[in-house]
Amino acid sequence: MRGGRHTILVSFVFLSRNFVGRVIYTFLIFSIGFITFVFSLQVDAIQVGAERGDKYLSLLKNKRVGLVVNQSARVQDQHLLDYLTDNQVNVVRIFAPEHGFRGDRGAGVYINDGKDTKTGVPIVSLYGANKKPKPEQLTDIDILVFDIQDVGVRFYTYLSTMFLTMEAAQQSGISYLVLDRPNPNIAYVEGPVLDNHFRSFVGMVPVPILHGMTLGELARMIVGERWLAGDGALSLTVVPVADYSAQHEYVLPIAPSPNLPNQQAIHLYPSLCLFEATRVSVGRGSDFPFQVFGHDRIRLGSLAFTPRAIPGVAAHPKLQGKVVYATDLRHSEQRGFSLDWLVQAQAAFTQHNEILINSPSFFDKLAGTDVLRLALTQGLKSHQIEAIWQQEVQTFKTRRLPYLLYDR
16 A cells, blocks of 8 residues: 555656656747747848849839849849849849859859840950950940849959949949848958058958958948049949848858858858968869868878869869868868968978968968968967957958948
């Protein structure tokens, strides 16, 4: 009889605890789901500039329009070109950046002029003989419309294309409209500020490697700081992203270029791109570009892969046909700009009496300065090098404040 009571009591306590546990578990799952749902709503509520036709279609009415676009210029499931023609906008010419109008050309591949097969609109390449529209290519245009997804890194050349087309518009006396898009690296303002002595197509404006701004904000800064050549004023309009802030984690719906195939590559790109001026591979010619770094003779990691030619992505990848031993960063949580991997590679090459940076001029253009290269070769640590430009970065943060459109 006593044993029976004990069994009943234990069973009751177990069931009670189990019930409470289930309630708590259900509550936690509901809470997590609710938070995820709310966050999803916030992300879904974002409207990129191109999707806000009510803010800009009237500006294009009865105008002759030139587009500076690539495959990322989407209005939901439609390309901006098709959206504008459906709305009776007169698009007379397309200007295509590096990687082409369809975004299917590899880095550094020259692109010829052409014509859009669907609409018949002429396409002028801005990554061939010229990177800036010629005056005669703008005589029949009233306004240039820019809509390209950027990744927030100074040496990613879409910023330079925007700068040069803005300058061409200013010099030709035509208006300029930016349909803004989020920056997937907007939370970071890091790296050396461009020294104008090292100005090139991979660095045209005096901002850090990671500037933490959208291209719409940068367009405002370019005009406000008078960075454009010439004395004329540019009539600039920016259509902001609706309901966007720096707290949003924005996952790009379309790869911005062939060698940045996913969000991980986009986050690692700022730290790995400087390896492009070295003897180290960053995975071009593999299934994971900008997610590894390695070499064939000097082992920098345990992942082995063999770079191969991939049409439209990597025609002649570094270390093609050789077995590369690399550090695998596909699951790295690194964000922002880090020098750790460069410092690590420099130490390994020095130990083997080898030169890491085999294209110092290009390295300095990517870095925007020669200070980084000199500090690396002197054997300085990451934190020692980063301290060199911290004051410049802080000055830039203050300087950019009047041009910001979104909460930070």
